[in-house]
Amino acid sequence: MQPVTLKMERDIARIVAQVGQRLLQHGAESAVVVDVSQRVGLALGVHEVNIALTANAIVVTVHVEGHCLTTTRRCRDHGINMAVVIRIHHLCIMAEKGLLDPDSMAKRLAAIQPQRYPPLGVILMIGLSCAAFCLLAGGDWILALITLIAASAAMALRLWMAHHHFNPLLTFAAAAFVATAVSASAPLFALGNEPFLAMASSVLLLVPGFPLINAVADMVSGFVNLGISRWVMASLLTLSTSLGIVAAMNLLNVWGWLS
Numbered sequence: 001m002q003p004v005t006l007k008m009e010r011d012i013a014r015i016v017a018q019v020g021q022r023l024l025q026h027g028a029e030s031a032v033v034v035d036v037s038q039r040v041g042l043a044l045g046v047h048e049v050n051i052a053l054t055a056n057a058i059v060v061t062v063h064v065e066g067h068c069l070t071t072t073r074r075c076r077d078h079g080i081n082m083a084v085v086i087r088i089h090h091l092c093i094m095a096e097k098g099l100l101d102p103d104s105m106a107k108r109l110a111a112i113q114p115q116r117y118p119p120l121g122v123i124l125m126i127g128l129s130c131a132a133f134c135l136l137a138g139g140d141w142i143l144a145l146i147t148l149i150a151a152s153a154a155m156a157l158r159l160w161m162a163h164h165h166f167n168p169l170l171t172f173a174a175a176a177f178v179a180t181a182v183s184a185s186a187p188l189f190a191l192g193n194e195p196f197l198a199m200a201s202s203v204l205l206l207v208p209g210f211p212l213i214n215a216v217a218d219m220v221s222g223f224v225n226l227g228i229s230r231w232v233m234a235s236l237l238t239l240s241t242s243l244g245i246v247a248a249m250n251l252l253n254v255w256g257w258l259s
Contacts, residue, residue, distance in 0.1 A: 009046065009064050011102045013071045016041040016049060017060040018109055019088055021073040024058060026114070027080035029214045030223035033058070036092050043095035044102050055229035079162070080210050083115045119159050126205050127152035134201035143192035143201075146183055150202035154179035158205075169240040172206055176244025179203045184254045199254075206241045208234040 020037040028036075034051045041049035041062055048063035061070040091108055094100050100108065130151035131144040139147070154175040161171040183202040186195035211234035218227030249255050 006067075008102060009062060009067070009069055011106065012041055012044045012046050013060055013062045013069050015044065015102060015106055015109065016062060017058060017071045017073045018106075019092075020051060020053075020058045020060060021075050022109075022112070023085055023088060024053065024075045025078040026084040027082070027210060027214065028085045029221070030218045030226050031221040032085070036089060040092050040095055040105070043092070043098075044100075044105065053223065053226050055226060077168075078114065081114045084112055087112050119156075122159065123152050123155045126155040130201050130204050133204055134197050137197050137201060138194060139197040139201070140193045143186055143195065143198045146186050146191065146198045147201045150179045150182035150198065151205055153182050154202065155205055169236055172237050173240040173244035173247075176203050176206055176241040177248045179206075180245045180248035181252065184248065184252045187254050188252065203241065203245060206237075208237045211237070 016037050019040050020033050023033045023036060024030075030053055033053060037051050037058075037060065038049040041060075046062040046064050050061040050063075052059040056076070057072060057074050059070065059072045061068055088109070091100065091105060091112075095105055127148040131148040134144045134147040135141075157178050158171055158175040161174060162168075166174075179202040180199055183198040186192050186198040192198065211230055215227045215231035215234060218224075218230060220227075
């Protein structure tokens with residue numbers, strides 16, 4: 001391996017920071033972010049890589065022959081996307097095998113773009129999954145249809161608001177309001193065998209399962225501060241969902257399982 005010059009050290013520090021930034025932005029747990037970032041830096045030729053993570057930033061320091069260089073990147077949430085995480089893992093493995101130098105690594109990293117499912121497909125599948133939960137809970141096909149419509153409407157609103165960069169807390173509250181308001185037609189008009197099942201099932205798409213799992217994984221792995229921040233954000237999303245549900249129930253005077 002050729003000696004690492006000052007320019008190469010800067011390039012490698014920039015690449016390591018970008019790797020960690022993109023992993024953190026797309027939902028990777030903290031231990032994975034640190035491990036992959038360090039492996040990339042070592043594979044590209046530096047002697048040591050130190051990573052510090054916060055809730056919205058990553059700090060990278062690389063060491064080469066007693067000289068160190070530090071860089072920082074801000075991390076904005078871009079939504080969970082495991083396709084990006086997996087592709088960065090592949091680049092890390094290729095670098096470890098000597099197939100990528102800093103220049104080619106930077107080009108391949110810049111070429112990675114998030115892969116999104118078609119919005120209509122996401123809306124339909126979310127609606128069907130919530131309808132399936134309704135059936136599993138003992139609801140009949142009428143309630144499943146109402147749940148399908150309510151969950152699909154909520155997901156469509158959620159995607160639209162996310163596309164226009166609304167605050168996630170407002171997005172979850174609005175989606176919960178729409179899902180509850182639409183599914184409240186079941187108890188209002190006495191549809192189905194257990195009308196309130198539609199109201200309970202139609203908001204399941206708003207459960208922040210992945211952030212909660214990452215929060216616990218971070219705290220177990222020793223990243224307590226980041227784990228707590230993720231846990232607080234997931235709790236705020238849950239609170240926003242609850243406020244949207246209660247607002248719809250209060251407006252329609254249909255209190256469901258709260259009565």
